[in-house]
Amino acid sequence: MEMEGRKTPLYDRHTAAGGKIVPFAGWLLPVQYSGVIAEHRAVRSACGLFDVSHMGELVLRGADALVNVNNLMTNDFSGMADGQARYSPMCYEDGGVVDDLIVYRCSDTAYLIVVNAANRDKDAGWIRAHLTGDCAMEDISDQVAQLALQGPEAESILRTLTGDIPEKNYTAVLRGTVDGRPCLVSRTGYTGEDGFELYCAPGDAPALWDALIAAGAVPCGLGARDTLRLEAAMPLYGHELSPEINPYEAGLGIFVKLDKDGFIGKAALEQARPVRRRRVGLKMTGRGIAREECPVYDGERQIGVVTSGTHCPWLGCAVAMALVDADYKEPGTALQVDVRGRRVEAEVVKTPFYKRNG
Template sequence: MDTEVTGIVERKTPLYDTHVKYKGKIVPFAGYLLPVQYDTGVIGEHMAVRTRCGLFDVSHMGEIICKGKDALKNLNMLLTNDYTVMAEGQARYSPMCNEEGGVVDDLIVYKVRDDCYFIVVNASNKDKDYAWMKAHQSGDVVFEDISDSVAQLALQGPKAMDVLKKVAKEEEIPDKYYTCRFDCMIGDVRCIISKTGYTGEDGVEIYMAPEDAPGMWELLMDNGREEGLIPCGLGARDTLRLEASMPLYGHEMDDSISPKEAGLGIFVKMDKEDFIGKKALEEKGPLTRKRVGLKVTGRGIIREHQPVYIGDRQIGMTTSGTHCPYLGYPAAMALVDIGYKEPGTAVEVEVRGRRVAAEVVKLPFYKR
């Protein structure tokens, strides 16, 4: 479903009419029309996910199948993480680098079975990622973009599993973080249940056919009344991920920022035989800049792309920033020169011509 907005074709997710019904404030995002918030407001939605539970439409995300005899070989070449030893139903996060060691995207790969993997990519990068994979494929492998046949809901928060247990069989609910169960039933809907999320809370992401999404939404909302389940929009999704210090493509990483600079070195397996970008990362040598957390100690809210100073010297640039509703203070993430990465380092951030005092803190800001 498409609609014309200011000359650009914006797509609707299968839940567009549901968002309108629930009084979602619709905005264009990554080529889709999505709710930025509902009547509760961003702060109310954020607090619901931290203390109870919230439901998000993330059907704009991209899904790609990688299958064939050389599927594993291709994944290990495309991605910085190592997928060699992996159980069926296991999920693994990875950056995907370009030849210069910058990040094309970050994504999650699920192992369906030997020679078949389910890949979830960022909405705004889906076409770029798919083209990149196709351009670098080798041997007996097929990459297939199945995004249009998949809808996705995220049920997140400390009470999320209580809601899920009302509508799904215990044995079909994954128990470990970063694992999933394929071919599950929630109500009468066939789906994938994945114990993952982008909020820093417990919860699941549920994949299903687009036509089943509105019914799934209503089933979860009906069964989540007791737990205080409310619909949540893009605004709370962003404040939650920032509070939990989760990087966002186009902010904490991009084609010019390496995964190591973004603080994702744990997902870069340099002992792997090879992967795209490995040589460039080796040649870069020791890190010269690093992602850090900044806690505002002065007055003001820091946003993205604002210069970070010590005295007259600019030492970096913020990548994301907001007021953290649950923690109760403004915070930001920034890329700073490596010599200033230690927690406790006092800095200033220039906000519209005015300096705001902050200090470097250890990430994540929030951990459940």
């Protein structure tokens, strides 16, 4: 029986290279090629290449584009230069999270918003329903493919194909070329490593993929993308963020700017502190791997729940992120996680679990 889902422009490359295809957020994507552990280690030690063409891209245009971005997002996007990018949650009126996303300033009247694949239609509807003044939104997702080149050798590999290298994290060359093909080249990623995200026309994606593989990048799937982001303690929507989890609870207060003019969710977030629960990192000190929805205990009292967990291929230990009562957030706190009916010892630790040098 054939799997149902949309295919990215790189689908044929994935199947030809032996990628194991799985359905994800309505798309058919490779979960792995050579194996999650090998791909994870390739990104930490050299360079991996991911197909992230399933992500959504929305553009706000008009004289009031900045006003609308600042009203929709909790972060402040004033004072940005063209090519700068900023991360932000986007909240409901009650402070719950619609999505977390990255916003690029393309000009003083145009902003590119990159949203999670599973939230594309929801986000587009939410944004469109809350636009004011001279501003229109266009969903250009189907006109864009996206490749993520990640790892300590990402820059040296990319330099073999282009001179359009953004110098600083969260900046982009808006109108670059890679291997002779027009690209937006962004110094961003979701792995905890240095790296780049390349936005190009769908028709250019296969040749660009081939060129990057030929230059030394290792093809990687969704499995390694998830273990890498978890090792770097980066939140995933639907796990560490949701309509029921606000940015402060998720540990993202630095991206909430209460000193800017009104924005959607501001009134609720002004009343949200001190939080009663908080995202924390857990290192499993007993034998066992905590997974999503495993209950977290202090003795006989349940004080939280695991939001994501895995065995980290690079660190060589099992870790998890959990949402726990705020009284238990301090590093060094001993807790227990119920793993399939068995209590496994764990300790609250500082995040990120992994941090690259430099």
